[in-house]
Amino acid sequence: MKKPLIKMILFGIAGAALGFAYYYFIGCRTGTCPLSSNPYIMTGYGFFTGVIVGWDSRIWRKKQEQ
DSSP states (O other), X not given: OOHHHHHHHHHHHHHHHHHHHHXXXXXXXXXXXXXXXXXXXXXXHHHHHHHHHHOOHHHHHHHXXX
16 A cells, blocks of 8 residues: 555544544534434544545645656
């Protein structure tokens, strides 16, 4: 695997853990909040947010320039 891909996966896993932690500690307990009342949705949003944060656009730009 290449370094940018590993970085994105690690950031995604960290984001998923933070998304689940948000659901567990802060999330909506009544079930009326569509995002924070479901652990799967919050974990998924956390994962994708982590991937976006870990995205290294410089690597992809170099490939496009060549």
